[in-house]
Structures are given as structure tokens and as C-alpha cells.
Amino acid sequence: MDEGTTWYEVIKxxxxxxxxxxxxxxxEPRFYTKIINLYLLVGKERALLIDTGSGLFPLRPLVDSxxxxxxxxxxxxxTHFDHRGADEEFNEIxxxxxxxxxxxxxxDVSFLRDSPQEIVKYYAKKNFxxxxxxxxxxxxxxxxxxxxxxxxxVIHTPGHSxxxxxxxxxxxxxxxxxxxxxxxxxxxxxxxxxxxxxSLHKMLEICVKCGVSELYPSHEIFPxxxxxxxxxxxxxSNIETxxxxxxxxxxxxxxxxxxxxxxxxIE
Numbered sequence: 001m002d003e004g005t006t007w008y009e010v011i012k013x014x015x016x017x018x019x020x021x022x023x024x025x026x027x028e029p030r031f032y033t034k035i036i037n038l039y040l041l042v043g044k045e046r047a048l049l050i051d052t053g054s055g056l057f058p059l060r061p062l063v064d065s066x067x068x069x070x071x072x073x074x075x076x077x078x079t080h081f082d083h084r085g086a087d088e089e090f091n092e093i094x095x096x097x098x099x100x101x102x103x104x105x106x107x108d109v110s111f112l113r114d115s116p117q118e119i120v121k122y123y124a125k126k127n128f129x130x131x132x133x134x135x136x137x138x139x140x141x142x143x144x145x146x147x148x149x150x151x152x153x154v155i156h157t158p159g160h161s162x163x164x165x166x167x168x169x170x171x172x173x174x175x176x177x178x179x180x181x182x183x184x185x186x187x188x189x190x191x192x193x194x195x196x197x198x199s200l201h202k203m204l205e206i207c208v209k210c211g212v213s214e215l216y217p218s219h220e221i222f223p224x225x226x227x228x229x230x231x232x233x234x235x236x237s238n239i240e241t242x243x244x245x246x247x248x249x250x251x252x253x254x255x256x257x258x259x260x261x262x263x264x265x266i267e
Contacts, residue, residue, distance in 0.1 A: 007057045010066070016042050016150060016171075018066055019222060022053050024082060028115045030251045032184040032263055036082050037218050039175055040066060043147025048073045050167060050175055051218060052093075055085020055130045056122050073145055074133075077177030077218060078161040081107050081130060088131035094145075096156060097138035099163030104132055139165075157203060159196025160186060166203060173214045173223070174207060180232055181217030182224065184263040187236065197233055204229045235262050 009021040020038040024031055039050040040063060047067040052059055052074065063072065075094040076084050079102040087093050087103065095103050107130040112120050141156040145167075152167040157179040167175040178186065179199055187196060206212065207226045214223040239257060246255040246266075255266045 008062055010062070020062065024054070027054060027056060027117055027119060028112055032265070033219055034183070035220050037216070037222055039216055041147060041150055042067055042070065043150040045148030046071045046073060048075065048145055048147055048152060050075055051077055051083040052086035052090065054082050056119070058089065059086040060089040076103065078164045079103055080161065081109055083218065085130050087133040090133055092135040092137055093133040094137040094139050096163030096165050097140055099161065100136050100138040103136045106131055155203070155206065157199035159188060159192065159199045168206060168210065168212070172210065172212050173216060174203065174212050175216045176203065177218050179203070180215065180228055181219045182228065183220040184265060185232065186265045189267045193236055197236055200229050200233045231261060235259055239264060
């Protein structure tokens with residue numbers, strides 16, 4: 001059987017919500033991350049796909065099989081390769097304006113050539129280049145996607161990247177992108193910690209105000225509760241006290257710290 005047919009795991013989590021999962025550790029274990037979560041929401045009139053994954057194998061046929069004839073909207077929570085990999089398969093990609101220019105460029109994934117996993121050979125068919133989508137739509141804080149009975153509002157949550165976004169649904173769900181998840185957290189330089197702490201605080205305030213109890217991160221376990229945000233804020237605020245325990249990771253060219261709850265990768 002072709003590996004492409006078994007690469008994606010599909011979970012029908014709710015009547016309208018599918019989770020499409022990839023094993024990032026089966027692609028490159030040196031990222032310290034196991035799972036990529038893509039979210040597909042199917043409304044009465046339209047469907048929306050949050051992120052397009054690694055691009056290792058075709059994604060569009062799978063998505064089409066789940067949504068039928070409904071019009072599809074695709075949004076990237078940010079522009080790292082494991083969230084934009086299959087963008088070229090879709091007509092238009094929405095992304096925050098701060099990262100829109102990045103999406104117009106091909107993405108070179110040749111850093112994966114020496115992965116210990118044999119499956120990276122499939123990138124060779126693409127010459128280790130992920131092509132961009134044909135059309136990019138810039139979006140801002142407050143922009144709303146309407147699927148008919150489901151709506152999702154864009155929340156700008158910078159820190160992991162400048163244009164990182166989360167999506168707040170009218171079903172009391174928050175799709176957090178890479179801003180918040182359990183496991184290994186990729187952070188900017190220490191001088192930018194206030195930015196991501198501000199984003200996490202903003203997300204927690206929104207959850208309290210809107211009655212959100214379910215968070216859907218783009219990596220690892222889902223759904224999780226708002227206690228993730230509190231734990232992450234506490235952990236990042238405490239990094240200075242454990243800074244001397246850092247080790248250098250040559251593959252990631254970053255510092256690694258572990259506080260027992262989270263592993264942090266810091267530029």
C-alpha cells in the first residue's frame with residue numbers, strides 16, 4: 001500500500017469537526033514534536049481548513065472526500081513549513097497580513113534531507129521545495145469567516161511568529177495554532193517573551209469572557225482546557241530562573257530547556 005494513503009489519520013471529533021493528524025516525529029524526530037493537528041470545520045454552506053500540514057503527501061483529495069461539494073476556505077495560522085506544506089493544492093490561502101509576503105515564496109525544506117526517517121524521500125519528488133498557493137488573502141485581527149451556521153473570528157496572537165493567529169468559533173472553541181499547546185514550545189528570543197505572554201493573557205481573557213472551555217492546539221493532544229494557558233504563562237515567566245540549565249541543539253540552532261511540564265526551544 002502506498003504510504004500516502006495511510007499518512008493522514010482522520011478523527012471525526014464532532015458532527016462538524018474533523019481532526020486530520022500527521023506524525024511529525026515520523027518525518028523528523030529532532031523537532032521534539034509528535035503530532036500535527038489540522039482542523040476541518042464543515043458548516044451548512046462552507047467548510048474551513050485550518051492549516052495544510054507538512055505537504056509530504058496530497059491533502060486536497062482527503063479534504064474533498066470529507067466536505068463534498070461545499071466551498072472550501074483555507075487559513076494558515078502562521079507560515080512555518082508544517083502548517084503551510086500543502087498550500088499549493090488550494091486556490092487561495094488566508095493568512096495574517098504580517099506573514100502574507102512569506103506565503104508568496106516557495107519554502108525550502110532541504111534541512112530535512114538528513115532526517116533519520118526514510119519517508120523524507122518523498123520530498124525529493126518536489127526537489128525539497130514547497131510551492132506557494134496561487135492566491136494569498138491578507139487578514140487582520142477581528143476578521144470573521146462565516147460557514148453558514150458556524151463562524152470563526154481571527155485573534156492575532158503573536159509570539160511564536162509575528163503573524164500567528166488563533167481562531168475563536170461561535171461554538172465556544174479556540175483554535176490556538178502554535179501559540180499554545182502541550183509538549184515542546186517554540187519561543188522567540190527572550191527579549192520578545194513579553195509579546196507571547198501578552199498573547200497568552202489575551203487568549204485567557206477571551207476564554208473567560210466568551211465561555212470557551214475547549215482549546216484545539218495545532219500540535220499534540222486535543223482538546224485541552226484553559227489551564228494550558230495558565231501553565232504556559234507560568235512556565236515562560238519562570239524561564240529566567242532555569243536559564244543556566246539550557247543546552248544547545250545544533251539541528252535547531254536553538255537553546256533547549258525543560259521545566260518538567262514543557263520543553264522550550266528558544267532562538
